[in-house]
Amino acid sequence: MVAPPPAVQSTPPRPRRRAGRDDRGERSTDARGPRLSHTAGSWIQAGLLVVIAAIALVPLVAIFVGTFQDGNDVIRRGMSFDVDVSALNLDNYVMLFTDSGAYFQWFGNSLVLTVVQVVLTLLVSSFVAYGFAMYDFPGKSLWFVMVLLVMTVPFEMLMLPLYVQVNDMGLADTYTVIVLPFLAQAVTIFFFRQYFLGIPKDLLEAGRVDGVTEFGIFFRIVLPISKPAMAAMAILNGMICWNNFLWPLLVLRTPEKFTLPIGLNTLLTPYGNNYELLIIGAFFSLIPILILFLAFQRFFIEGMTAGAVKG
Amino acid sequence: MKNILYSKRLAPYIFILPFLVTLAVFWVVPLARSFVMSTQEVLYGQATFIGAANYERLWGDPIFWQAMFNSLRYMVLTIVLLVPIPLVLAAIVNSKIGSPRVKAFFKASMFVPALTSVVVAGIVFRLIFAESDSAMMNQVAAFFGFGPVRWLRADVSGLVALLALALWRWTGVNMMYFLAGMQSIPTEYYEAAAMDGAGKVRQFFHITVPNLRPTVVYVVTISIYGGLAMFLESFMLYAGNASPNNQGLTVVGYLYRKGIEENDLGFASAVGVVLLVIIMAINLTYLFFSGTFKKEAA
Numbered sequence: 001m002v003a004p005p006p007a008v009q010s011t012p013p014r015p016r017r018r019a020g021r022d023d024r025g026e027r028s029t030d031a032r033g034p035r036l037s038h039t040a041g042s043w044i045q046a047g048l049l050v051v052i053a054a055i056a057l058v059p060l061v062a063i064f065v066g067t068f069q070d071g072n073d074v075i076r077r078g079m080s081f082d083v084d085v086s087a088l089n090l091d092n093y094v095m096l097f098t099d100s101g102a103y104f105q106w107f108g109n110s111l112v113l114t115v116v117q118v119v120l121t122l123l124v125s126s127f128v129a130y131g132f133a134m135y136d137f138p139g140k141s142l143w144f145v146m147v148l149l150v151m152t153v154p155f156e157m158l159m160l161p162l163y164v165q166v167n168d169m170g171l172a173d174t175y176t177v178i179v180l181p182f183l184a185q186a187v188t189i190f191f192f193r194q195y196f197l198g199i200p201k202d203l204l205e206a207g208r209v210d211g212v213t214e215f216g217i218f219f220r221i222v223l224p225i226s227k228p229a230m231a232a233m234a235i236l237n238g239m240i241c242w243n244n245f246l247w248p249l250l251v252l253r254t255p256e257k258f259t260l261p262i263g264l265n266t267l268l269t270p271y272g273n274n275y276e277l278l279i280i281g282a283f284f285s286l287i288p289i290l291i292l293f294l295a296f297q298r299f300f301i302e303g304m305t306a307g308a309v310k311g
Numbered sequence: 312m313k314n315i316l317y318s319k320r321l322a323p324y325i326f327i328l329p330f331l332v333t334l335a336v337f338w339v340v341p342l343a344r345s346f347v348m349s350t351q352e353v354l355y356g357q358a359t360f361i362g363a364a365n366y367e368r369l370w371g372d373p374i375f376w377q378a379m380f381n382s383l384r385y386m387v388l389t390i391v392l393l394v395p396i397p398l399v400l401a402a403i404v405n406s407k408i409g410s411p412r413v414k415a416f417f418k419a420s421m422f423v424p425a426l427t428s429v430v431v432a433g434i435v436f437r438l439i440f441a442e443s444d445s446a447m448m449n450q451v452a453a454f455f456g457f458g459p460v461r462w463l464r465a466d467v468s469g470l471v472a473l474l475a476l477a478l479w480r481w482t483g484v485n486m487m488y489f490l491a492g493m494q495s496i497p498t499e500y501y502e503a504a505a506m507d508g509a510g511k512v513r514q515f516f517h518i519t520v521p522n523l524r525p526t527v528v529y530v531v532t533i534s535i536y537g538g539l540a541m542f543l544e545s546f547m548l549y550a551g552n553a554s555p556n557n558q559g560l561t562v563v564g565y566l567y568r569k570g571i572e573e574n575d576l577g578f579a580s581a582v583g584v585v586l587l588v589i590i591m592a593i594n595l596t597y598l599f600f601s602g603t604f605k606k607e608a609a
Binding site (some may be wrong): 004031041042045047048049050051052054056057058059060062065066074075076077078079080081082110124127128130131132135136137140143147150152154156158159160161162163164165183184214215216239242245246248259264265268269278282283285286288289290293300301304305 | 338539
């Protein structure tokens with residue numbers, strides 16, 4: 001069984017991009033000859049794109065506006081285009097920083113878990129990918145097909161038996177079990193393998209001649225020149241971990257251990273009495289990712305289009 | 312020890328060892344267990360072999376078929392929406408004309424929804440599709456002269472909300488896939504076509520679309536299993552696994568209900584096995600007919 005090749009493949013090390021324009025992903029349009037700006041066509045196009053972009057941003061603007069409104073009112077009436085500007089206030093912000101219960105604990109839990117999981121996943125997955133990229137060994141293609149196969153089995157298929165197994169092993173309600181099954185992550189392995197394939201083998205031979213061990217070559221020669229791939233995968237995995245919901249929902253029991261998505265979900269009950277926190281909390285959960293996105297947009301797009309991250 | 316560290320024959324196995332262990336412990340064992348449990352009745356930790364009885368129960372279970380119908384419907388509709396729309400948008404962004412600034416802003420804005428967690432997206436869409444007259448979608452409905460609609464109470468309008476959520480989150484990502492594919496099409500193709508007098512629309516259908524085939528295959532494949540395995544979007548939109556008349560219940564939702572909520576592990580495992588088989592069958596059939604195997608073999 002063969003999985004389709006990812007549409008975007010990583011490229012070998014290349015000169016660092018200039019900061020500024022290039023980082024905002026504007027490399028696409030200039031390749032096709034001179035631009036015809038200020039024609040009627042480009043105005044229509046610009047109008048269309050701006051309108052669609054605005055529609056895409058409506059939900060985010062709505063939740064931002066919601067942070068200044070009365071939570072119970074928003075829950076009861078829904079989010080509206082009619083905003084009573086005179087009723088906007090900072091009460092929710094005051095509440096968030098003075099009386100938000102476990103919110104910042106959830107936030108901290110998510111932050112710690114994300115950092116730990118990203119660092120370990122990058123290390124383990126790149127380690128595995130290096131084995132696939134740099135050596136020939138019996139059974140290699142069979143095992144690599146297994147990587148591709150694992151990429152096409154949705155986690156939802158595994159959650160039940162994994163949940164039973166984790167309960168049997170007595171690992172329920174631990175962070176270990178949230179992290180452990182996903183350290184050798186198929187999409188990340190695939191991405192790193194593509195990247196390593198572009199590294200000249202001479203570099204490894206030079207290391208061997210100098211008496212570096214096979215693992216020394218990986219850690220001291222290959223990893224340091226793999227920063228662009230690391231960045232893209234750090235972003236991808238960071239986002240997956242920060243937003244991870246289903247598996248922690250099954251595993252975590254103790255409220256003190258809840259991550260941000262699990263905590264927010266507990267606020268969304270019909271009997272909830274903390275809807276202010278639900279809305280402003282949901283908004284604040286977006287902030288770390290939005291900041292990273294504005295800073296490293298190119299890596300986001302490279303990482304997210306590297307493989308399937310639906311759901 | 313020294314020999315091991317310098318051995319080129321042993322090294323690759325040590326490198327891929329973490330994957331092999333993960334594969335065995337967290338994939339093969341649970342999947343095998345799933346198959347075994349699907350032939351058992353599991354009560355209070357006591358498993359009794361009951362053969363195909365779970366599968367027979369499944370076959371005669373109308374709620375399972377309803378969940379299956381919901382999942383298939385969602386999968387088909389997400390493909391119908393999330394392939395052509397991002398494809399056309401990518402073609403517009405990739406065209407020669409227009410301001411790079413506007414295009415960069417557009418790409419960023421379309422991509423941002425994919426950064427939101429399903430929890431946040433679900434909360435926001437639940438509130439946008441709220442029942443009151445003043446909720447956003449009812450204001451839009453009123454603008455077009457109907458409504459107010461009690462969106463999440465009825466089957467079709469609930470589906471609209473679910474599809475809107477999917478469209479919002481994934482249009483940008485799919486567009487980026489197509490854009491990356493388009494940028495690898497040689498410019499000469501377009502120049503030759505233009506010289507032969509082909510207009511923009513003909514160029515799109517005769518050059519862009521055929522050359523994007525691998526990307527389209529990829530996007531459709533991930534949409535197939537993403538669509539069939541959909542659960543959390545519905546779970547968040549309906550604020551839980553219960554929806555009016557099970558209109559938002561998907562196969563994975565049913566698996567969750569039976570396995571996690573009702574602890575009927577044998578039956579839930581059968582649901583999981585059936586879904587896995589269906590996903591694999593559809594994916595393989597699709598990959599076979601789209602010619603991916605031929606290319607891999609070459």
